[in-house]
Amino acid sequence: MLRFILTRVSLIIPTFIGITLLTFFLIRLVPGDPIETMAGERGIDPARHELLRKEYGFDRPILVQYGIYIARVLQGDLSKSVITQAPVLDEFLALFPATIELAVCAILFALVIGLPAGILAAVRRNSIFDHGVMGISLAGYSMPIFWWGLILILLFSVQFDLTPVSGRIDVLYYIEPVTGFLLIDSLFFSEDEGAFRSALAHLILPTIVLGTVPLAVIARMTRSAMLEVLGEDYIRTAKAKGLSRFRIIALHALRNALIPVVTVIGLQVGVLFTGAILTETIFSWPGVGKWLIEAIFRRDYPVLQGGVLLLGIVVMTVNLLVDLAYGLINPRIRHTR
Amino acid sequence: MKKSALFAAICVPAFLAAAPLAAKTLVYCSEGSPENFFAGINTTGTTFDVTGQIYSRVVDFERGGTQVVPGLAEKWTVSPDGLVYTFNLRKGVKWHSNKNFKPTRDMNADDIIFTLERQWKQEHPFFKVTSSNHTYFDDMGMPKLLKSIEKVDDYTLKITLNQPEAPFLSDLAMEWAAIQSKEYADAMLKAGSPEKVDQEPIGTGPFYLLQYQKDAVVRFKAFDQYYGGKAKIDDLVFSITPDPSVRWAKLQKGECHVMPYPNPADLDAMKKDPNVTIMEQAGLNVGYLAYNTTKKPFDDVRVRKAFNMAINKKAIIDSVYLSTGVAATNPIPPSMWSYNETVKDDAYNPEAAKKLLAEAGVSNLETDIWAMPVQRPYNPNAKRIAELMQADLAKIGVKAEIKSFEWGEYRKRLQAGEHQTGMIGWTGDNGDPDNFLHTLLGCDAAKSGGNTAKWCHKPFDDLVVKAKVTTDQKQRTELYKQAQVIFKEQAPWFTIAHAVQLKPVRKEVVDFKLSPFGRHTFYGVDIKGK
Numbered sequence: 001m002l003r004f005i006l007t008r009v010s011l012i013i014p015t016f017i018g019i020t021l022l023t024f025f026l027i028r029l030v031p032g033d034p035i036e037t038m039a040g041e042r043g044i045d046p047a048r049h050e051l052l053r054k055e056y057g058f059d060r061p062i063l064v065q066y067g068i069y070i071a072r073v074l075q076g077d078l079s080k081s082v083i084t085q086a087p088v089l090d091e092f093l094a095l096f097p098a099t100i101e102l103a104v105c106a107i108l109f110a111l112v113i114g115l116p117a118g119i120l121a122a123v124r125r126n127s128i129f130d131h132g133v134m135g136i137s138l139a140g141y142s143m144p145i146f147w148w149g150l151i152l153i154l155l156f157s158v159q160f161d162l163t164p165v166s167g168r169i170d171v172l173y174y175i176e177p178v179t180g181f182l183l184i185d186s187l188f189f190s191e192d193e194g195a196f197r198s199a200l201a202h203l204i205l206p207t208i209v210l211g212t213v214p215l216a217v218i219a220r221m222t223r224s225a226m227l228e229v230l231g232e233d234y235i236r237t238a239k240a241k242g243l244s245r246f247r248i249i250a251l252h253a254l255r256n257a258l259i260p261v262v263t264v265i266g267l268q269v270g271v272l273f274t275g276a277i278l279t280e281t282i283f284s285w286p287g288v289g290k291w292l293i294e295a296i297f298r299r300d301y302p303v304l305q306g307g308v309l310l311l312g313i314v315v316m317t318v319n320l321l322v323d324l325a326y327g328l329i330n331p332r333i334r335h336t337r
Numbered sequence: 338m339k340k341s342a343l344f345a346a347i348c349v350p351a352f353l354a355a356a357p358l359a360a361k362t363l364v365y366c367s368e369g370s371p372e373n374f375f376a377g378i379n380t381t382g383t384t385f386d387v388t389g390q391i392y393s394r395v396v397d398f399e400r401g402g403t404q405v406v407p408g409l410a411e412k413w414t415v416s417p418d419g420l421v422y423t424f425n426l427r428k429g430v431k432w433h434s435n436k437n438f439k440p441t442r443d444m445n446a447d448d449i450i451f452t453l454e455r456q457w458k459q460e461h462p463f464f465k466v467t468s469s470n471h472t473y474f475d476d477m478g479m480p481k482l483l484k485s486i487e488k489v490d491d492y493t494l495k496i497t498l499n500q501p502e503a504p505f506l507s508d509l510a511m512e513w514a515a516i517q518s519k520e521y522a523d524a525m526l527k528a529g530s531p532e533k534v535d536q537e538p539i540g541t542g543p544f545y546l547l548q549y550q551k552d553a554v555v556r557f558k559a560f561d562q563y564y565g566g567k568a569k570i571d572d573l574v575f576s577i578t579p580d581p582s583v584r585w586a587k588l589q590k591g592e593c594h595v596m597p598y599p600n601p602a603d604l605d606a607m608k609k610d611p612n613v614t615i616m617e618q619a620g621l622n623v624g625y626l627a628y629n630t631t632k633k634p635f636d637d638v639r640v641r642k643a644f645n646m647a648i649n650k651k652a653i654i655d656s657v658y659l660s661t662g663v664a665a666t667n668p669i670p671p672s673m674w675s676y677n678e679t680v681k682d683d684a685y686n687p688e689a690a691k692k693l694l695a696e697a698g699v700s701n702l703e704t705d706i707w708a709m710p711v712q713r714p715y716n717p718n719a720k721r722i723a724e725l726m727q728a729d730l731a732k733i734g735v736k737a738e739i740k741s742f743e744w745g746e747y748r749k750r751l752q753a754g755e756h757q758t759g760m761i762g763w764t765g766d767n768g769d770p771d772n773f774l775h776t777l778l779g780c781d782a783a784k785s786g787g788n789t790a791k792w793c794h795k796p797f798d799d800l801v802v803k804a805k806v807t808t809d810q811k812q813r814t815e816l817y818k819q820a821q822v823i824f825k826e827q828a829p830w831f832t833i834a835h836a837v838q839l840k841p842v843r844k845e846v847v848d849f850k851l852s853p854f855g856r857h858t859f860y861g862v863d864i865k866g867k
Contacts (some may be wrong), residue, residue, distance in 0.1 A: 032745020038380060038472065045475075045785055051839055083372050085467045085532070140519060150582055158586050165586045171364055171554055173573045174547070207638075283580040286552035294369075297744070 012313075019312040020073065023305045024066050024294060033058060034082040034299040065067060069305065078306035083298050088306035092288060093133070096310075097180030098168060099287030103272040105203050106211035107265065114215040115261070118222025123232060123249060134223070137216035145275055149209045149282035163204050165334070166284040170198045172200050206283040210275050214268040221264045225257035232256075259326060265321030270315050338363035342851035358663040361864050363846070365857060366584040366593035367575040376512040376706060377456050378479065380467040385512040386857045390557055390573065392435070392515030392540035393564075395424060395449060395494075396506055401850030401863055403621070403673070403768025405506045409444060409516060410494075411543065419501030420806045424449075426492040431562040432546035435537055437528075438521045444541050445491040451749070452518035453479075453486055461520060466534040473766070474515035479501070486841070489553075501806040503813060507767035510808075516541065543568045543860035549777035552577055569863040585841070586625040587611060593841045599718065607841050616840040619672050620763035624715035626706070626726070626831040627751075628758050632855050635757060638698040640827040644758070645683035647690035647733045649720075654834055657721050659826050661848060668820045669773045670835040671867050672766070672853060675817035680825050682832075691733045702735045707751060707759030710741045714855065715762035715836045722760065722833065754788030760833075762790050768853060770817045775801045776830065792829035 014110055030210065035044060035052045053059045056067065072079060098292075114137075121133040124146035155163045166181050169175065173195045178185050183203070186195035192253035238248045277289035288307055369385040372379050397408040410424035426449070432440035438690045448465040448622070448864035455463035456471040457480060474480070484497040506516070519754045525531050536547055543565065544557035555575035559568040576593055577582045587593045589610060599607060601614075607613055628644065635641055650664050664744065666682040669675070694702070708723035709716060716722065724738045730737045735757075742750060753761045766772050775782070782788035797820055804816035821836065824830075842849055847863040 031743045032749070035470070036745045036749060038470070044472075048475060055465075055469060058806075084538070085373055091551065095473055098553075125719060153583060153586050163591070164579055165590055165592055167576060168553060168585050171576045171592075172362060174556065176548070177550070195554075281582055282583060284552070284576070284580070286550060286577070290552055290579070 004100065004318075005324070006270045008323065012245045012316050012320075015114070015312070015316060018307070019309055020070060020305070022310045023068075024069060024301075025062075027063065027299065027301055027304050030296075032299055034301065037297075037299050038083070051220055056194075073192075073306075073309070078309070079302040081295075081303045085298050085304075088302050089310075091291065092310050094309060095286055095288045095291050096175075096182065096319060098182070098285060099273070099280070099289060100274050101181050101183060102203070102206055102210060102287060103208040103269070106272060107214060107268065109207050109211035110214035110218050110268070111265070118219040118261075119226055119249065119254065121223045122221070122226030125227065130223075133219055137164055140212045140216035141220075143212055145209060145213075145278040148212060149205070149279060150211060152205050153282070164198070164202050166202075166282070168199060168202050168285060169195065170202075172197055181324060206279050206285055207281070210272060210279040213271060213275060214265075216259060217264055217268060217271075221261050222257065223230030225260045226253060227255045229253045262322055262325055266319045273311055275317065309320060339545065343761050350492060362572040363570045363576060363594040363595070363859060363862060363864055364574045364576050365859065366587050366596040367555070367576040367857075368577075368581075368584070368597055369579055370577055371549075371555065373467060374538035375467050375517075376515040376715045377452075377471050377474060379512075379694070380472050380484070382855050387555055387575065388512055388515050388540075389540070389542070389856055389858050390860070391538050391542045391546055392516050392517070392543040393542050394510055394516060396424075396510045396513075398507075398510045398768065398852075400858065401852060403507075403853050405510050413506075415808060419503070419806065421506065421683050422498070423489070424496070426494060428492055430541050430564045431560075432518050432521070432541055433539050435539060436535060437533060438518075438524055438539055439518055440518065440539070442520060443530075444516070444518070446488040446494045447491075447519045448516050449494055450486050450488060451522060452514065453483070455484060455522075455838065456513070457519075457676050462526060463531060464532070464635050466531045469775060471513070477508045477511070477513075477766075479538070495640055496609070497560050497670070501808060502809075503805055503808055504767060504769035504771045507769045507772075511767050544573050547572075552744060555714045557794065563860075565860070568860050570859065573859050588841055588843060595849060595857065596841050597855075599839055601661060601840050604839070604849045613841050614844055616842055616849070616851050618838045619663060619670055619851065620714065620836045620838040621669055621670055621673065621853040621854065622715040622758070623670060623837055624662075624762035624833040624836065625665070625668070626633050626712070626758055626760050626833065627756075628829060628831070629675060629754055629756055629789075629791055630829055631754060631791045634697065634699050634702065637697050637699075638827055640699055640702075641692050642683060643688075643690040643693040643697070643699075643733065644730070645737075645828050646686045646693070647735070648729045648831055649685050650682070650831075650833065651685070653722050653725050653730075656725070658834050658836065660837070661839060662836050662850055665832035665834050666825070668824055668830065669817075670765075671768050673768065673770055673773075675814040677812040677821040678687070679818075680821050683825075683828070687729070687732050692736075694733060700734065702738050704730075704735060704739050704757045705759075706730075706737045707738055707747070708741050708755045709747060709760055711744050713762055714764055716760065716833070717836070719760045725832070744808065751789050751814060754791045755757070756789075758831075759789060762833075765854065770813075771805050772799065774817060774820055774824075775805055778824065790829035792821045792827070794823065794827055794829075797823045797827070817861070840857075 053167055057065060080087050108239055117133045121130040124130050155166055156163045173192055175185055175195060177187045177191050182199045186199045207210045235248060235253055238252050276287055280287045280290040348693060368739050369383040376388040378383060387839040394408045395410045399406045409426055409430060412420055413424045415422055418467040419768060426783050430444040433740045434440060455461050456474040481500050481503055487495045489495055516569060518539050518648050519532060522534050525533045543563045545560045545562055547558050548556040561567050578587060581598055583598060584596040588596045606617055610822045628641050630636055654662050654664050667677060667680055668724045670732055706723045706726055709719040727739060751761060763777055776787055778788055778792060780793035783791045783793045800816045800820040804813045806814050838851060840851055845865040847865055849862045
């Protein structure tokens with residue numbers, strides 16, 4: 001087990017280098033630089049442009065810049081945003097809880113609906129329910145996030161007045177971040193009774209939008225994994241032993257079917273962060289997705305490099321944990337290599 | 338049954354999510370986060386909207402206008418040679434305070450000197466704090482213009498210029514000149530955290546900053562001791578909402594009171610909403626097609642004129658700007674002083690255009706039309722406009738290829754003069770015609786890049802340079818009017834349109850005024866029924 005963990009952790013190093021290389025060089029391949037972007041229509045005097053490039057270190061050979069960047073990263077310094085001048089790590093830490101809060105709610109939403117839907121679809125194979133679940137999940141998977149978000153806003157917020165339009169909490173609640181997770185902060189650190197309810201209400205639509213694609217994937221994956229397991233000999237044996245249908249499905253079939261599903265859930269973390277970019281923009285959700293998009297538009301190199309690197313580390317860590325979770329779900333799997 | 342229980346579990350919190358009772362609170366759905374709180378290094382309206390509530394300036398623009406009015410200076414005098422400005426500062430102007438700083442004195446001349454010198458003098462301890470990219474200070478020519486800034490006494494300040502500069506007062510009314518506290522700066526420098534001055538702002542403006550959460554909210558509170566008297570609203574909240582359709586949904590629901598930059602597709606629905614008023618004002622901007630006058634055949638005025646006559650401007654306005662633009666004749670917008678109404682636009686006449694091209698000896702011309710890849714305040718869809726222009730030019734036998742680049746690259750190449758014809762535009766900074774006519778069409782700007790037509794025409798340049806150093810507004814008006822006549826004769830641009838500024842505002846908002854600069858200031862604004 002320890003050897004497995006060490007092998008997996010050592011694999012993180014080349015991935016880490018790959019991320020730094022990709023983000024560092026790709027953003028620099030895009031024409032323009034942050035100084036030009038800031039100048040806008042007015043342009044910038046070439047002499048001053050050169051002076052500022054020098055000040056930011058953009059005039060140095062690109063490999064030297066990369067070397068300096070890596071040396072700083074290894075010391076835990078992700079540099080400062082060219083636009084806001086705030087440390088990248090501080091900005092990330094301030095925004096990341098919002099993304100995590102939304103991502104956790106979205107994955108819970110996807111699991112709570114996707115797992116039972118997939119199981120039922122498998123159990124009632126070829127029924128109307130099965131076709132319905134598969135059809136809806138395919139539609140959900142193909143749904144453009146931006147369009148889906150706006151439709152939900154128009155329907156639930158504007159038309160039926162059931163949910164707030166956007167944001168994390170009603171702007172009239174003044175809550176100083178303690179943990180950064182607004183559900184926790186509003187519940188435990190706010191004296192306003194309605195703050196928690198407001199935070200919860202604000203989560204509904206973004207959760208549905210962000211959770212739709214993982215929900216579709218989980219439902220489809222659960223169905224196919226369950227179908228495969230339900231055809232196994234040991235299930236037939238269980239049936240022959242006279243076990244209840246519930247027991248066969250919940251204890252015997254589901255546990256084995258969950259292995260590929262857990263893998264997919266792990267992979268969905270990356271999908272969630274990608275989806276968060278659009279979801280956060282539609283719902284004015286102050287998370288890292290929106291922050292990174294803005295960094296691309298403004299050519300804010302340090303933010304993009306640091307932000308993608310930190311998100312990469314999070315995705316890698318989650319996937320490692322998922323791999324470790326296999327052993328817990330199915331004792332037949334032992335991490336020996 | 339189970340399904341309805343789940344639905345109720347999800348929706349009940351929404352029904353019960355009652356907002357707390359608040360004092361008079363105005364919510365503005367802003368389009369983005371401020372970069373930081375030091376206006377001197379920023380160029381975006383998004384940041385200026387925030388700093389504009391917190392800081393005051395030596396002089397100000399009147400609310401909803403371009404006229405310069407007293408700010409921190411009660412009055413001022415200008416020496417007859419236009420070189421020395423003496424400002425008499427208000428007494429008893431109070432500074433905001435925060436957890437790190439409690440002011441011990443009122444605003445005085447030291448603060449103004451500090452603000453200007455931190456952007457001017459490289460040896461100043463704050464020159465490089467946050468950033469040394471003092472864009473506007475440099476762009477308005479301050480480093481060359483300023484000779485000295487002297488404190489006569491605590492409440493009298495003397496600024497001496499190297500040469501007369503008529504728009505100097507307008508320049509000082511701009512956001513870059515937002516006055517910061519020297520006492521606060523000294524305290525933070527001593528504490529080893531000078532950057533705090535630009536992150537946790539202390540100003541003398543009508544609102545002080547209560548909370549800022551990036552990409553979420555900027556919260557202000559009315560400053561009781563504001564020298565102009567307390568604001569009519571108690572709390573001001575910027576709810577950061579980047580998507581225009583979502584801003585509109587929030588405005589409809591009453592989750593915000595004012596929103597900027599509506600989506601043109603939503604305008605019809607906005608007009609029908611009984612709770613919303615759409616405020617409208619001709620913007621201080623111009624969109625145009627610049628002919629590169631250093632390249633053949635555009636060095637020939639007849640070719641430029643022929644192009645101007647070949648392009649159907651009305652069709653562009655009707656089909657691209659819709660109700661959000663007015664045809665542009667002059668390079669300055671009609672709302673600006675010195676606008677010359679007697680100048681007539683080149684009439685659409687393809688036949689005359691053909692003749693003029695033949696007269697210039699140009700046939701089978703192949704050229705390019707550069708179109709911006711992005712929507713800008715003065716041009717909603719450059720690529721569509723380019724297509725219309727291309728079709729019009731084909732009618733007079735000109736084959737035009739549409740080109741576009743990534744936005745940063747586009748500006749860089751255009752300013753370098755790589756184009757033959759290229760679309761671009763401008764939004765005014767200080768309400769002075771100099772900011773259009775000299776900045777975009779002067780000989781200096783042809784070298785530095787702002788003059789994308791690369792047009793350096795001495796008779797025109799002489800007029801705008803003279804107007805720049807003339808302090809008498811009547812004389813300046815006359816000079817600018819003559820300059821506009823020359824501009825039209827020489828046709829370095831095809832002037833497209835001045836975009837109209839549209840601002841959806843809820844009906845309970847009282848006395849909100851549109852700023853010609855596109856700023857959003859909430860001092861003086863009230864809310865009905867609260």
